[in-house]
Every structure is written in structure tokens, then in C-alpha cells.
Amino acid sequence: MRTIYLDNNATTAVAPEVRAAMEPYFDGEFFNPSSAYDRASSAAQAIKRARAAVARFLGGVDPSEILFTSCATESLNTALYGAVRANPARRHVITTAVEHPAVFEVCKDLARSGLEVTFLPVDRAGTLDLRTFIQALRPDTLMVAIMHANNETGVIFPVEELARIAKETDPAILFLTDATQTAGKLPLDLRGALRHVDLLAFSGHKVHAPKGVGALFVRRGTPIRPFMIGGHQEGGRRAGTENVPYIAGLARAVELAQEDHDVVEARIRRLRDRLETGLLARIPCVEVNGRGAARIPNTCNISVHFIEGEGMLYQLNEHGICASSGSACTSGSLEPSHVLRAMGVPFTAVHGSVRLSLGRYNTDEDVDRALEVFPQVVANLRRLSPYWDAAHDRPRPESEAMMQGAS
Amino acid sequence: MAWEYSEKTKEIFMDAVHGKPGTHMGEIEHPDGIGEHGSIACGDALRFTFRVRRHPTDPLQDVITEARYLTFGCTSAIASSEALCTLIEQGGYTPVGALKITNRDIVTYLGGLPDQKIHCSVMGAEALEAAVFNWAQKRGVDLSALGIDMHAEEKEEGRLVCQCFGLTEPYIKRKIRELGLKTIAEITGAIKAGGACMSCHHKPGGLQDLLAEVWGPQPLTLKVLPTQPTPREPVAVDRATLSPYQFSKKVEKALDAYVRPMLRRDGGDVELLDIKDTVVYCRLVGACAGCGGAGMTMKLMVERTLKEMVDDRVRIISV
Numbered sequence: 091m092r093t094i095y096l097d098n099n100a101t102t103a104v105a106p107e108v109r110a111a112m113e114p115y116f117d118g119e120f121f122n123p124s125s126a127y128d129r130a131s132s133a134a135q136a137i138k139r140a141r142a143a144v145a146r147f148l149g150g151v152d153p154s155e156i157l158f159t160s161c162a163t164e165s166l167n168t169a170l171y172g173a174v175r176a177n178p179a180r181r182h183v184i185t186t187a188v189e190h191p192a193v194f195e196v197c198k199d200l201a202r203s204g205l206e207v208t209f210l211p212v213d214r215a216g217t218l219d220l221r222t223f224i225q226a227l228r229p230d231t232l233m234v235a236i237m238h239a240n241n242e243t244g245v246i247f248p249v250e251e252l253a254r255i256a257k258e259t260d261p262a263i264l265f266l267t268d269a270t271q272t273a274g275k276l277p278l279d280l281r282g283a284l285r286h287v288d289l290l291a292f293s294g295h296k297v298h299a300p301k302g303v304g305a306l307f308v309r310r311g312t313p314i315r316p317f318m319i320g321g322h323q324e325g326g327r328r329a330g331t332e333n334v335p336y337i338a339g340l341a342r343a344v345e346l347a348q349e350d351h352d353v354v355e356a357r358i359r360r361l362r363d364r365l366e367t368g369l370l371a372r373i374p375c376v377e378v379n380g381r382g383a384a385r386i387p388n389t390c391n392i393s394v395h396f397i398e399g400e401g402m403l404y405q406l407n408e409h410g411i412c413a414s415s416g417s418a419c420t421s422g423s424l425e426p427s428h429v430l431r432a433m434g435v436p437f438t439a440v441h442g443s444v445r446l447s448l449g450r451y452n453t454d455e456d457v458d459r460a461l462e463v464f465p466q467v468v469a470n471l472r473r474l475s476p477y478w479d480a481a482h483d484r485p486r487p488e489s490e491a492m493m494q495g496a497s
Numbered sequence: 498m499a500w501e502y503s504e505k506t507k508e509i510f511m512d513a514v515h516g517k518p519g520t521h522m523g524e525i526e527h528p529d530g531i532g533e534h535g536s537i538a539c540g541d542a543l544r545f546t547f548r549v550r551r552h553p554t555d556p557l558q559d560v561i562t563e564a565r566y567l568t569f570g571c572t573s574a575i576a577s578s579e580a581l582c583t584l585i586e587q588g589g590y591t592p593v594g595a596l597k598i599t600n601r602d603i604v605t606y607l608g609g610l611p612d613q614k615i616h617c618s619v620m621g622a623e624a625l626e627a628a629v630f631n632w633a634q635k636r637g638v639d640l641s642a643l644g645i646d647m648h649a650e651e652k653e654e655g656r657l658v659c660q661c662f663g664l665t666e667p668y669i670k671r672k673i674r675e676l677g678l679k680t681i682a683e684i685t686g687a688i689k690a691g692g693a694c695m696s697c698h699h700k701p702g703g704l705q706d707l708l709a710e711v712w713g714p715q716p717l718t719l720k721v722l723p724t725q726p727t728p729r730e731p732v733a734v735d736r737a738t739l740s741p742y743q744f745s746k747k748v749e750k751a752l753d754a755y756v757r758p759m760l761r762r763d764g765g766d767v768e769l770l771d772i773k774d775t776v777v778y779c780r781l782v783g784a785c786a787g788c789g790g791a792g793m794t795m796k797l798m799v800e801r802t803l804k805e806m807v808d809d810r811v812r813i814i815s816v
Contacts, residue, residue: 220770220816221770221771224770224771224773224778224816225771227773229774251816255778255814255816258776258812258814259773259776259814396537396569397569398540398541398569398570398571398574399571400571400572401510401514401570401571401572401574401575404507404510404571404572405511405514408511417540417571425661425692425693425694426540437537437538437540438537438538441537441540441569467514470514470515470516471514471575473514473516473522474513474514474522474566474567474568474575475567475568475569476524476533476542476543476544476567476568476569477537477542477569489537
């Protein structure tokens with residue numbers, strides 16, 4: 091059975107070009123880039139070229155402003171803890187209620203250690219209110235950490251605007267953005283639109299590089315302390331022998347993302363829109379989460395009312411379709427998606443949420459197949475649901491009332 | 498997370514969703530017993546109904562002939578519901594006899610369930626109990642006279658321990674005893690208590706305390722208690738002699754008197770969002786909002802006016 095991969099916000103396949111770019115550094119050019127002898131220079135050169143490539147990818151920043159890390163989570167931990175340690179006089183952090191755990195949990199940890207953290211709420215469409223953001227800024231605000239786009243809903247935050255307001259209010263406020271879901275999807279111009287952003291993190295494996303490599307942009311002059319110490323690598327800002335093959339892979343991946351960005355983006359957007367419109371037309375009682383907001387072009391997060399997400403995923407899985415859900419039953423814990431809850435999506439709709447995220451290798455056939463299978467999967471579960479009137483293919487009247495009161 | 502379901506669980510789920518003959522999806526009209534457990538907010542819910550062959554004189558000799566379920570829930574919740582109905586129909590139980598079926602029987606029938614999914618089987622057993630209670634009421638059987646405690650009251654009464662799933666102290670303690678739960682993780686796996694916000698784990702009267710009450714004090718495990726953030730004094734800001742209120746009033750007055758009339762001539766206006774210290778956040782609206790010269794208007798017209806009329810330290814941030 092062919093696999094139909096609709097979970098590109100979770101991870102992506104390594105591109106063949108990326109793999110080829112990594113290959114030389116496993117055995118032939120395996121040397122430690124810090125070594126003195128001539129044979130090691132190709133590894134050192136690879137790191138240098140990679141740094142330049144990532145710097146170009148981020149709008150032509152200075153290569154010395156790029157740190158290579160093991161993943162976006164490490165980049166974000168470095169930025170947050172590093173900034174707190176370098177600025178002990180400031181004790182307030184602003185973030186949002188819908189961040190990825192790599193920021194959300196770190197912020198909760200900072201709050202436990204005595205800092206004050208403001209978690210900005212979002213509205214039903216998943217967007218932030220600028221007035222609330224402005225009100226949250228304080229004279230002792232150390233950092234604003236706001237994601238560029240949400241991993242579950244794809245909703246884009248106006249980071250350009252938010253960073254400018256923060257910096258114009260107080261240039262000493264550091265602005266961090268998690269661009270894991272926008273790298274390769276939206277332009278990341280840190281000398282243009284994003285020029286007020288001090289710190290930006292992303293990972294390789296969301297842009298067709300392998301898992302285990304990420305990057306952190308640190309604008310020159312930004313006061314942060316290193317997170318990993320014990321070596322001179324990365325200018326002493328991230329100790330540890332460089333992961334040469336993976337860094338070379340990351341560089342090739344961001345080059346690929348730039349080369350045909352417009353064509354790929356337009357194609358993915360068309361596929362996503364066709365998928366979303368098709369599902370809305372074929373299945374009663376569904377809603378698209380974040381539909382009223384600007385969204386990245388590949389993500390479709392829908393809530394199917396009156397059934398539970400895990401049973402949908404399981405059946406999709408049986409048809410070779412890979413997707414994910416914000417339902418409590420798939421989360422590992424029993425808590426449903428904090429993102430959808432923060433948006434005020436009713437509990438029942440959170441449990442019935444499914445995220446479909448497309449990527450550069452998806453085709454029209456994939457969308458056709460999903461449109462064929464998904465409505466049947468929903469119908470199967472609705473026949474079993476105590477909240478659904480299978481005979482009339484509509485919710486039971488009392489369930490409708492419950493939906494209203496469930497939020 | 499990959500699925501760790503047994504082949505049997507997967508097979509039962511797929512048969513159920515495809516409505517294979519012999520499966521038990523549905524609801525019996527005018528049932529002899531009906532029981533529900535869970536809620537849509539908690540992520541799973543089961544409505545269980547059964548029909549009996551009535552004994553002409555002795556209701557205790559009624560035999561369950563048909564059992565059906567409607568379930569909102571995950572793969573294992575649906576498979577557990579199906580297992581419950583199959584076990585009951587195959588066993589030829591009386592309603593009271595059916596109470597012998599426990600969540601463990603359901604787990605065994607399914608060939609095992611992952612730890613964090615045990616609560617799905619518990620839900621089945623709970624719905625069965627509720628349905629038997631309902632049958633007893635309809636048939637005028639006094640269960641307590643038979644020495645059967647249906648715990649009907651403990652859901653509504655008793656101190657609420659797990660706020661997230663609405664579970665009370667008597668209920669949780671009974672389940673700890675009945676299911677032999679020894680750790681918080683086991684409690685969460687079996688009945689979900691403490692599975693969402695986790696605030697009830699270690700607080701006084703929380704899950705750890707209930708475990709200690711049932712099983713005796715446990716060896717102390719490491720607890721990391723959250724530190725309360727300490728409130729800070731607001732940073733004092735010198736704003737000459739004006740209070741923040743007076744300063745805002747003065748800004749608004751200046752906007753009304755000098756800025757707005759000019760903007761309105763062009764069909765625009767300015768919206769004031771916030772004032773912090775001497776920083777004024779505002780946005781041009783109406784015709785001015787889309788104007789190419791909006792930035793210049795803010796700097797040259799609005800900021801200059803406020804500097805002149807209010808305070809020369811005023812800064813405008815356009816939003």
C-alpha cells in the first residue's frame with residue numbers, strides 16, 4: 091500500500107540532494123573541523139560554506155550570526171535560558187498561550203524559578219490582539235518569545251509588527267521567534283521585514299534535512315550566555331564538535347527551499363485549498379481551525395464534531411494515510427491540544443481535531459485519495475457515536491446544545 | 498507515538514467501524530437497562546443498553562439476551578465497548594451476574610491494552626454497572642438488599658479531587674482499592690484522574706494522599722514544588738509633575754484639538770491604543786490607514802504636535 095504522508099509539520103523526508111550533500115562527511119572527509127592538519131580543512135570549509143548558506147537563507151545576515159545546534163528545541167532553550175542568564179536585572183517574559191512546548195514549557199520553568207511570564211491569549215481564529223500585547227510590555231521586560239506560525243493550526247503571527255513595536259518601545263527588549271514552521275514556507279528576511287527580530291530558531295528536519303540539526307540566529311550584539319559550554323566551537327557560543335554531515339545537509343536543504351520556493355509554495359497551497367474545500371463540502375459538521383486568520387499554505391486543521399480524533403487517525407492509518415490529531419487520546423498525556431483550547435475551541439471539537447499538513451512531495455493523487463477515504467472514516471465513527479443521529483445523518487438535538495455549552 | 502494495540506483490539510475496532518455482522522454498535526429501543534459513562538468534554542463517552550428475557554415471576558432470573566453500545570472515543574474505547582457487549586451476550590448472564598464482569602475481563606478479551614488506555618476498559622465496566630442499576634429500578638429489585646453497593650451517590654457527593662475529569666474522593670479511593678492501583682501513573686491510566694493539569698497529584702488531599710490513606714504511607718518520593726513568582730514593585734518613572742492619568746488626558750486633548758481635525762479633513766482619524774510612560778501607541782484609521790504617507794504623518798504631524806503640546810519627550814509608536 092502506498093503511504094500518503096500528510097504530516098509534514100511533524101517531520102519531512104530527507105531530500106535526495108540533501109543526502110548527497112551529507113555523504114562525503116561520514117567517512118572520506120570525516121575529520122574534526124577543529125583539527126590542525128590539512129586533511130581536516132574540508133570539514134572546516136563545509137561548516138563555513140553551510141554558515142554562509144544559512145545566512146543567505148535568512149536574508150543575507152552575517153554568517154557569524156548563525157549558530158548550529160542539534161534541533162529547534164535546543165535553539166529555543168539556548169535563546170531563552172541564555173537571555174535570562176545574561177540579563178539578571180530584567181525579570182519579565184512575554185509569550186503566547188499557543189507556543190510549541192519548546193517555548194511554552196521553558197517559560198513555565200522560568201516562572202517557577204521566579205520570573206514573571208505573561209502568556210498572551212488568542213481569539214477564536216487564533217490571532218493575537220495588538221493592544222493586549224502593548225499592555226503587556228513593561229520596563230523590566232526581558233524578552234518577547236512569539237512563534238512565527240503555529241505548528242498545529244498554521245496561523246501566522248505578525249512577528250514583523252510585534253518585534254518593531256517591542257523594539258521601538260524599548261530597544262533592550264529581546265525578540266525571539268520560533269520559525270520552525272515557517273522556514274522554507276515564508277520568506278525569513280532578517281535584514282528586511284524581520285530586522286527587529288534578535289533571535290530566530292528553526293530545525294532542519296522540517297525542511298527536508300535530517301533530524302538532529304537546527305540553527306539559531308543571534309543578531310550581533312544580542313546579550314545571551316551560552317547554554318552548552320565546554321569548547322570553543324561556534325565562537326564559544328555552543329560547545330561540542332560540529333555535526334559536520336548534518337550541518338552540510340541543513341545548508342543544502344535551505345538552498346533547495348530557496349531555489350524553487352515560489353513554484354512549490356503555489357503548488358502546495360493549491361493542494362491544501364483543494365483538500366480543505368473538498369473536506370468541507372463532503373463532511374457535515376466540520377470546521378477549519380484558524381480559518382479566519384492568515385495561515386501558512388500547507389496546513390489544514392479541521393475539527394470533526396461528535397467523534398474522536400484517534401479513531402480517525404487509526405482508520406486513516408489503515409489506508410496508508412499519515413496525519414495527526416489534537417485529541418487527548420493521541421497526546422501521550424490525557425490533555426487535549428493546549429493550542430485549540432487557548433483558541434476557545436469547544437472540548438468536543440478539540441477531541442475531534444485532525445491536522446493534515448502537506449509538503450513538497452505531495453501530489454494531486456494524495457489529495458484525491460484523502461478526499462475519498464476521509465468522509466468514509468468519519469461516517470464509520472459517527473454511526474457509533476452517542477451524539478450522532480445516524481438515521482438522519484445529523485447531530486442529535488441534545489448534542490447540538492451540548493456543543494454550545496461545552497466550551 | 499505508535500499504536501501499541503494488540504491484533505485483537507485492532508481487529509475488533511475495524512470490524513466495529515465497518516459494521517460487520519455480529520458487532521454490537523447501536524442502541525436498543527425501550528431497553529431494560531441503560532447506562533452511560535464519561536462525557537464529551539473528557540474525550541470519551543459510552544451509552545450502553547441491554548435487553549433481557551424476562552422471567553415471569555422472579556426478576557433476578559432475567560437473562561440478558563442483547564447488548565448494544567454507542568461510543569465517542571478512541572480506538573481502544575470502541576474496542577472495549579464491543580468486547581463488553583460480546584462478553585455479556587456470550588455469557589448468558591443475569592443482570593446481577595453480569596456485574597462479575599470487570600475491566601480486567603475486558604482487557605483480557607482484548608489481548609491487553611496499553612497502560613494509558615486502561616481507562617477505556619474501566620469505562621465499559623462503569624457503564625455496565627449503571628445499566629444494571631437502571632434495570633433494577635425498572636424491575637423493582639432492591640440491589641442493596643442483595644448486598645450490592647452501586648455507589649450511585651459517590652459521583653455527585655464527596656470532595657472533588659480531580660477537577661479536570663470531575664472525580665470525587667470516594668470514587669477515586671474505591672477504584673484505588675478495587676483495581677489495586679499503587680502509583681499516580683496507574684491511577685491516571687485506569688480512571689484518568691490527574692491526567693490533565695496534574696495539580697491534584699501532590700497537593701494536600703490529592704492523589705498521593707489518597708494512595709497513602711488506602712495503602713498506608715509510601716516512601717517519600719522527590720517532589721519539586723513550584724516557586725511562586727514574587728510580585729515586583731513597579732519601576733518608578735519620572736514624568737515631571739503629571740500623573741499618568743493627567744498625562745493621558747493631556748495627550749487625548751491634544752489629539753482632539755489639533756490632530757484629529759486635520760486628519761478628518763482627509764477622511765481619516767487616529768486611534769489611541771495605549772500610553773506607557775511618555776510612549777504613545779496609536780494607529781491611523783479610515784482613509785489615512787492605507788495612505789502611503791502614513792509613517793510620515795505619524796512622525797511629522799502626530800508626534801510633533803504632541804511634543805509641542807504635551808511634553809517634548811513624547812514618542813509615537815505606530816501600530
